[in-house]
Amino acid sequence: MPNLSAAEIVRLNKEYTLFEWSAQAAFNPIPITRAQGVFFWDADGKRYFDFNSQLMNVNIGHGDQRVIKAIQDQAAKLAYVNPYHATEVRGRLGEMLAEITPGNLKKSFFTNGGAEANENAIKIARLVTGKHKIIARYRSFHGATSGAMTLTGDPRRWPNEPGIPGVVHVLDPYRYRCRWCGDLPKCNLNCLNHVEDVIQFEGPNTIAAMIIEPVTGTNGVIVPPDGYLQGLRELCTKYGILLIADEVMSGFGRTGEWFAVNHWNVTPDIMSVAKGLTSGYVAMGATIVSEPIAQYFDDHVLWGGLTYGAHALGCAAAIATINVYKEDRLIERAKEMGKILAQELEKLKAKHPSVGDARSIGLFSLVETVRNRKTREPMVPFNARADQMGPMALVSKFFRENGLYTFVRWNNFFVNPPLCITKEELLEGLAIVDRALEITDDSVVE
Numbered sequence: 001m002p003n004l005s006a007a008e009i010v011r012l013n014k015e016y017t018l019f020e021w022s023a024q025a026a027f028n029p030i031p032i033t034r035a036q037g038v039f040f041w042d043a044d045g046k047r048y049f050d051f052n053s054q055l056m057n058v059n060i061g062h063g064d065q066r067v068i069k070a071i072q073d074q075a076a077k078l079a080y081v082n083p084y085h086a087t088e089v090r091g092r093l094g095e096m097l098a099e100i101t102p103g104n105l106k107k108s109f110f111t112n113g114g115a116e117a118n119e120n121a122i123k124i125a126r127l128v129t130g131k132h133k134i135i136a137r138y139r140s141f142h143g144a145t146s147g148a149m150t151l152t153g154d155p156r157r158w159p160n161e162p163g164i165p166g167v168v169h170v171l172d173p174y175r176y177r178c179r180w181c182g183d184l185p186k187c188n189l190n191c192l193n194h195v196e197d198v199i200q201f202e203g204p205n206t207i208a209a210m211i212i213e214p215v216t217g218t219n220g221v222i223v224p225p226d227g228y229l230q231g232l233r234e235l236c237t238k239y240g241i242l243l244i245a246d247e248v249m250s251g252f253g254r255t256g257e258w259f260a261v262n263h264w265n266v267t268p269d270i271m272s273v274a275k276g277l278t279s280g281y282v283a284m285g286a287t288i289v290s291e292p293i294a295q296y297f298d299d300h301v302l303w304g305g306l307t308y309g310a311h312a313l314g315c316a317a318a319i320a321t322i323n324v325y326k327e328d329r330l331i332e333r334a335k336e337m338g339k340i341l342a343q344e345l346e347k348l349k350a351k352h353p354s355v356g357d358a359r360s361i362g363l364f365s366l367v368e369t370v371r372n373r374k375t376r377e378p379m380v381p382f383n384a385r386a387d388q389m390g391p392m393a394l395v396s397k398f399f400r401e402n403g404l405y406t407f408v409r410w411n412n413f414f415v416n417p418p419l420c421i422t423k424e425e426l427l428e429g430l431a432i433v434d435r436a437l438e439i440t441d442d443s444v445v446e
C-alpha cells in the first residue's frame, strides 16, 4: 500500500472515524507516522517533543526494540488463547506485579485498559464486602465506561449521566484552591474530616470502597499533603471500607516511585493499573487485589471476565516493559530528572506572572495559569468551552507550531515526558514552554 500524504491521512480519519471527547468538524489531528524515544514525527516529517508521553502512558519512550521484539516473539509463538487458559506470560507477569506492588497486593485480574480495571475494582469491592456504595472524588477521572464514568468527578461525567447507582463524591486535597486551608501557611487536613463526615452521613455499612487517584492526573496533578493518604487508609480500615488506588496514570515510575502510594507507604486493598504497565505498546490494564481479597475468591465465584483478558501479547509487552524500567533504572531516573524539572518549573514561575502554580512529583507535572496571582483567577474558566479558551488556545497553537506536543486543559498544561528523557531534551522542550508563557503573561491583570 503506498504511503498516504498528511492531508489524505487526516481526510480518511475524519471521514470514516470518530475522535474522542470532541465535536468532529473543527478537530484537527496530527497525522503521525513514526516515533522514537521522546519524539514523534508527522507525515510531513515535522518532529515533535512528546511532552505528554501521549496520554501519560508511553513511560519508557517510543520505539523500544526490546518490547517490540518481545511482542513479535510472542505473536509468532502464541498470539491469543482465551482467558480460561494458563500461559507462561500471564503467570510470569502476575508474579512480577506481586513483587513490584506494595504490601500484600498479590493477584492480578487482567483487563484491556484503565476503565475496565476500575470497573472490575468496584465490582470486586462490592462482591467482597456485600456493600454497594463507592466514594470517589470530584477532581478525578477514572475512565469512560459507564461505571468508571460515574466514579469520575470532572465534567466529562455530566453528559454521560445517569450512570451507575451508589457513587458519592467528596472534595479533594487541592491546596492551591482549598476552601479549608488555601489561605493558611500549612494544610490542616480538614479534607479528611470532610471525608469522615460523608462516611457517617452515607452510612459506613453501605459503603464498599473509596477510590482515589493517589496523585490526581488530568484534573491537575494534585499531590496530596503528607498525612492525607495515611489518614484515608486509617479511615477506610476504621469503617470497613476498601481503599482502591487508581494508579492508571500515576503508576510505573511517573512520580519517581513504582507507584504513587509508595511515597507515603500506604497499601491499598485494590490497585488499578494500565498505561505505563505496557507503556502503550499493547492495550492492557490490571486490577490487582490484596491477599485477603484474593483468598475470598478461593471459594466464591469472580463474576467477571473479558474475551481479551490476559491477552498474551499484552502480557509479553508488560513483562518486557517492566524489564526496561528495571534495566534502565527508569524509576530512579524519573526521580532524578524530576528534581531538575521541579527547579526549572520554579524558574518559570519566578519569571512569568501568569504562572499561578507549578506542581510536580517525579516527571508528573502541571503549570496552572492565572490572570492574577493574588485572586488566583484562572486564565480561562473552569471547564472552558473551545470558544472560551482565549490565550490558552494560542498557547496550544504555539506548542504545535513549535514542535511540542502536550495537553492543554482549561487554564492548565502538562509536562509529562517519557521517563527516558535526557536533561538536554528536557531543557530544550522547556525553552518552548518558556516562550509560550509570554502569551499568557500578556493577559495578566494586576
Ligand SMILES: Cc1ncc(COP(=O)(O)O)c(C=O)c1O
Pocket (backbone or CB within 6 Å): 055, 112, 113, 114, 115, 116, 118, 141, 142, 143, 144, 213, 217, 218, 246, 247, 248, 249, 250, 274, 275, 285
Ligand atoms: C487515573 C485514570 N484512571 C483511568 C483511566 C482510564 O484508562 P483507559 O483510558 O485505559 O480506560 C485514565 C485515563 O486517562 C486515568 O487517567
